[in-house]
Amino acid sequence: MDTVPVAWTNATLEAIRRLGRAGKEQARLGPPHVARSFAVLHTCVYDAWAAYDQVAVGTSVQITCQPGSGESVKQRAISQAAYRALTDQFPTEAESFKTTLKVLGFTVSSSRDASTPEGVGNLAADAVIKHFRDDGANQAGDLTSGGAIYADYTGYAAANPPIDIEKTTRFGQISNPDHWQPLIFRDGAGTERTQSFLCPHWHKVRPFALASASQFRPPPPQELTSQGFIDQAKHLISIQEHLSLEQKVVSDYWSDGPKSVLPPGHWEEFGCFVSERDNHTLDQDVKMFFALSNALHDAAIATWDAKRHYDYVRPVTAIRSSFRGVTLKGWNGSQITDLPGQTWRPFQTPTSPTPPFAEYTSGHSAFSTASAEVLKRFTGSDVFNHSHTQVGPIRVEPNIDASGVRLAWDTFSEAAAQAGRSRLYGGIHFYEGNLSGITLGQKVGAQVWERARSYWEGRAPAPAHDAGSAESNPIPASTSSEKGKPMVCSSCSADPRDTIVGKLQAAGNFTSLLADMARTALWAKLQSDRAYTLFAPTDYAYAYAKEGYHLAAGGLQEVSPLPREGEALLQLLYSHLVPKKVPPSEVHKGREDIALDGMVLSFDLEGDITSLLSREPAAVRRLTDMFMVNLGPAHKPDGSAAHSAAEYDANVTAVIEASDGIIYVIDAVLLHPHSANS
Structure with missing residues (x-):
């Protein structure tokens, strides 16, 4: 039998499919609604489970009961909490969730006695469901006069009138070309439908970990009057034309x-x-x-x-x-x-x-x-x-x-x-x-x-609401784990966590680069006493390049796939390394060229770069003054190019100082001409 969280996840997925096929409750089956329902489910499950853990802290309630109980007791508590969560989120599917509970070997209970696992499950569900009921999603429909569940209460109105996807769009039908426009289409039965913006109020919903909905809001997209606005459309037209x-x-x-x-x-x-x-x-x-x-x-x-x-x-x-x-x-x-x-x-x-x-x-x-x-x-x-x-x-x-x-x-x-x-x-x-x-x-x-980890490691503050006794569970100090420590050489004099390798490992999004480094001499090279500048592609840059694509000015370009072994891989990695530390302070306004293994890496500091991929997040722009890394050809003593230029651009998205150098985080893999031709 599946472990209980997987069983309830599968039950939820099946309920969503069934509701979708039946055309029921469509207003609540958008991505934000589904994400929220899963959060309700697994937070209820977590809070019920936390009651039996000696370290974990609940999110909405701290239930005091005997810790260390057996697996079957935890399963009973968790299943009761899951059943309650899902009948709250999908009330029309209550019977199917009751069946799931029965299949798992349990029955519905109304107990709130914390000495019983069913009571623990219900107490956890009570607190979590209450927490979500007033989170701004308008689940009960009480934020709007009409009482429609999950309805918008912020007064959103589309800036454009609807257009029919099946008909030619006439001049004047698009009054605001840089804003969203609803479409008119036909559903599976041939009935004409007109879109309305799904969840325009969702920025009002209370998040789990974010300080606010706008905490990580990106900089503005391309403006209507910019070349980038046209370029992004051309790019998409080209992609659609050549679909494999x-x-x-x-x-x-x-x-x-x-x-x-x-x-x-x-x-x-x-x-x-x-x-x-x-x-x-x-x-x-x-x-x-x-x-x-x-x-x-x-x-x-x-x-x-x-x-x-x-x-x-x-x-x-x-x-x-x-x-x-x-x-x-x-x-x-x-x-x-x-x-x-x-x-x-x-x-x-x-x-x-x-x-x-x-x-x-x-x-x-x-x-x-x-x-x-x-x-x-x-x-x-x-x-x-x-x-x-x-x-x-x-x-x-x-x-x-x-x-x-x-x-x-x-x-x-x-x-x-x-x-x-x-x-x-x-x-x-x-x-x-x-x-x-x-x-x-x-x-x-x-x-x-x-x-999330702060909760199960007992570092989060305990919720104000306790259940089960007058005292909450004691929360011992969390212990550190060996898992995730940087793999660095023991002979390095600096703190391993402060080195280039340690910084990459701590960041968590350079696993592909680190794996390639470990397979080549580059890993050992970085253990020397010399200072380096490393241009570090993220895992997502690797994911694109590994499939034969490269982020270039103007969009995705098809190139030779990345080399995976031998000298070609080593050449690729060395194409990202400068044998000296080049901090931002040494890059002067205008242009600074840095020799890089037979090429020249050029930093262009420009206040207004209009190509599609050249725009930085505002915070990065403040930090790095907007660097562009351009691979140009190295030159022979007579001034002629040593090889043809590689016409790729990459954005520097962050700068990380290390004890043995500096890391420029980039959003593309730099394909050295030699490695690209290998």
Whole structure:
């Protein structure tokens, strides 16, 4: 039998599918609602479990009972809490949850006696459900006069009138070309539907770990009058024109649209896979799903804050507006062909042409990267080793057999990167919305992880509300674990945590770079007494490049896949290393060239860089004064180029000082011409 959290997660996923297929409660089956429901479920489960743990602190209630109880007692408490949580979230499915409870060997109880596991479960559920009931989601409908559950109470109104996806968009139908526009479409029964913005009030929902919904709000997207606005549309048009069969399968697999478990459910399913793969104990599952579900919950809040704040245009509106009268290659609903710009449509099914909310930022990217961050930290590794093999056609092209196309993810980072990229293939997100969503998700995932861990390690303050006795459980000081300590040489004189390698390991999002370093001489090289400057690609930069893509000015470019071994890999890594420390203070205004293994690394400090991928988050801009790293050709003594220039750009997104040098975090892998040709 599954451990209890996995059993209840599967029951929740099935309930969501059933409700979606039946067309019930559609207003509550958006990604934010689903993420919140999982957070309610697993927080109830966690608080019930915490009552039996000698160290853990509850989130909403501290229940005093006998710690160290056996597995069966904890299962009874957890199952009662889970049943209560899910009947609160999905009341029309109460009978199916009662059946799940019976299958697990338990019965419904109304006890609030903390000496019984059922009483513990109910006390935990009471407190957590109450906490969520007044969180701003409007679950009860009491924040609006009409009483509709989860209804908007902030007065949002679309800046554009609806347009019919099946008809030519006429001049004047798009009054605000840089803002979201609702679409008119036909559902599966042929009934005409008009979109309304889903969850425009979600920035008002109370988060789990974030200081506020806007804590990690990204800088503004491309402005209507900028070249970048046109460039991002051109980039997407080009992607849609050249879609491969594999890219179409990627788009279809990750679509997670209406009547599915949506992106939060997708990553909950991945959590079930990890549980089964690693033979989790009950305690491990409680902790992992507690952190994972709250990362999804906070990712929804932060993402919808940006969506509501910027109210940014979807590609279908931007392209129909900007390319009116221009003949494009695009999807006409059945094939890629020549069509007028004012009829362009994304590579989506006609019943779900574009999600009913603003573009910036990408929810898929934020949900996926936040989840990947949590799963990496919980398992102590980025290793995923999961895959999907397509059976039959995809939904957008039901007449073309795509059987046998296999999507494989060696790491969580690769899966998250592909999830974000899938929205470009589907034509419903711009690249910058994807990239900002990735950054947002990474930050949310890291912060939620630390908050969740503080609860089960007993470092969080105990909740004010105790249950079961007048005294709360004593909370002993948490002990440090050997897990996660930096792997560095013992002969180094500096504190290992302060070295370049130690800093990379502590950051948690350089596992691919560290793995390559460990396979080559670069690891040993960094153990010397010399100071270095390292340009460090993140795991997400690696995930793109590993699949044969590179982040370049103007968008994704196809290049030779990364070398994985031997001299070519060593050459690739050395292309990121400068044999001296080059701090930001030494880079002067204008331009500074640094020799880098047969190339010249040029820092351009520019106040206004308009290319699509050159924009930095505001905080980074303040820190680094906006560096661009451009790979140009090295020169022979006679002034001629030693080799052709590599036309790639990478953004420096952070600067990390280390005792043995400095790290510039970059969002792309720098492909040295020699390694690229190997």
